[in-house]
Amino acid sequence: MTYFVGETKMRCNDINKIIPSFLNNKLNQQEAEPFLRHLEHCHVCMEELEIQYLLEVGMKRLEDGGNFNLKEEMNDKIKQMELKIRRKKILLKVQRFVELLVMITFLSISIYWLID
Numbered sequence: 001m002t003y004f005v006g007e008t009k010m011r012c013n014d015i016n017k018i019i020p021s022f023l024n025n026k027l028n029q030q031e032a033e034p035f036l037r038h039l040e041h042c043h044v045c046m047e048e049l050e051i052q053y054l055l056e057v058g059m060k061r062l063e064d065g066g067n068f069n070l071k072e073e074m075n076d077k078i079k080q081m082e083l084k085i086r087r088k089k090i091l092l093k094v095q096r097f098v099e100l101l102v103m104i105t106f107l108s109i110s111i112y113w114l115i116d
């Protein structure tokens with residue numbers, strides 16, 4: 001399956017390759033969004049992620065003797081990444097708006113000086 005997010009497309013193969021990065025919190029913003037979008041639609045990769053998460057985190061947890069609610073933890077991890085992406089997008093919009101305001105202000109001043 002192939003999904004398009006903007007100009008980025010990620011296939012199941014790509015997803016498989018970056019699952020370890022996701023598990024180690026090393027996924028960058030560019031990868032994170034198509035990664036999450038793909039997971040929303042592809043239960044094959046979602047299952048793969050669950051398995052790898054269970055293996056990776058579960059083994060460590062066994063050694064530590066800590067508590068087990070790995071599936072919920074993994075879903076939290078995904079939700080947190082969603083939030084992070086959303087926040088960054090809002091921030092970008094605000095930034096563009098401010099840039100626009102600065103430009104308009106600058107233009108207004110320029111025009112004012114021209115007329116004067």
Ligand SMILES: [Zn+2]
Pocket residue numbers: 001011012015038042043044045046
């Ligand atoms: Zn997939």
